Amino acid sequence: MQQLVAELLKGNRRAAARMISHVENDDPLKRMLLTELYPHTGKAYVIGVTGAPGSGKSSLVDCLLQQMRRDGLKIGVIAVDPTSPFSGGAILGDRIRMQDHALDHDIFIRSMGTRGSLGGLSRSTREAIQVLDAFGKDIILIETVGVGQSEVDIVKAADTTVVVLTPAGGDSVQTIKAGIMEIADLFVVNKADLPGAERTTTEINIMLDMKKGDHWRPPVVQTVSVQNKGLDQLWELLQEHRNYMNESGKLETVRLERVKRELTDQVEYLLKNSVWEQVKEEVKLEKLVEEIANRKNDPYSAASELLEKISFFDQKTGKDD
Ligand SMILES: Nc1nc2c(ncn2[C@@H]2O[C@H](COP(=O)(O)OP(=O)(O)OP(=O)(O)O)[C@@H](O)[C@H]2O)c(=O)[nH]1
Ligand SMILES: [Mg+2]
Known part of the structure; x- marks a missing residue:
């Protein structure tokens, strides 16, 4: 991976193409690659x-x-x-x-x-x-x-x-x-x-x-x-x-706004992924949906209860904290 980044920074077109494929496929490697690249952007x-x-x-x-x-x-x-x-x-x-x-x-x-x-x-x-x-x-x-x-x-x-x-x-x-x-x-x-x-x-x-x-x-x-x-x-x-x-200084302003949007997007993305991964593991979603449809439960309490079961993920080590 480090090599791929090094090749890209050297100007290797194939490395650039491969990197974009990782991005496009939402590859697990992607986040690390983008982290390495960010200082050069x-x-x-x-x-x-x-x-x-x-x-x-x-x-x-x-x-x-x-x-x-x-x-x-x-x-x-x-x-x-x-x-x-x-x-x-x-x-x-x-x-x-x-x-x-x-x-x-x-x-x-x-x-x-x-x-x-x-x-x-x-x-x-x-x-x-x-x-x-x-x-x-x-x-x-x-x-x-x-x-x-x-x-x-x-x-x-x-x-x-x-x-x-x-x-x-x-x-x-x-x-x-x-x-x-x-x-x-x-x-x-x-x-x-x-x-x-x-x-x-x-x-x-x-x-x-x-x-x-x-x-x-x-x-x-x-x-x-x-x-x-x-x-x-x-x-x-x-x-x-x-x-x-x-x-006019507008470039700086819009770029700051963009970075802010990137950050909030990323937080939401990680949250969403981590939440749904755990939900899939811990909860029988279909059963819950059925209960709600039959009015034995409601989406409001069910959502809160789901979240209470979830521990937030340490993205860096990949382990629960
Ligand atoms: N008469 C005329 N035709 C043009 C001009 N510019 C483009 N065309 C024609 O319009 C068609 C579409 O051109 P493209 O450049 O592919 O348009 P595009 O907006 O990229 O198309 P999509 O990517 O499919 O949305 C082609 O057949 C071009 O030859 C122009 O200035 N005058
Ligand atoms: Mg076109």
């Missing part, structure tokens, strides 16, 4: 790219990779597909398209599905980010389909969030989920070669102007990712937002 800048299926996220990421490589940056890409139990489907297509980059030693691309990620996809994504951070990536791009709460959670791991929209017949802006709108630091109207791009851009701008001022007003940029158009501007705006985050 906190350096990478994380950019989230979210938007409806087919809006052009992967094509944009592809173009951004070129821009960033030109600046000599090392980049990790995590493509998250919350709808897929395996890392298949559209993501597989992404892999093929990004193959040119895959040969580039400074770019590491990985897709993640929901398979095996018992602690939740946002959790395993966050841990994969830590792996790539320790691996020495300057920038980590997360591509995720913007459809539900889990994607909003995934994006919370990002320092800068890009929301990708398309000129979909003009009704796109109204149908954007409120949650998605809130998380955007930057809007991209991709497929600006299609009709309606101006209108969509104007609508977003109007919506943004109605919102009361945060210090950062998200810019809206048009791109045609398949023709590499608008990408210089997008990369420039991304760097502008990064500077803003640094200089």
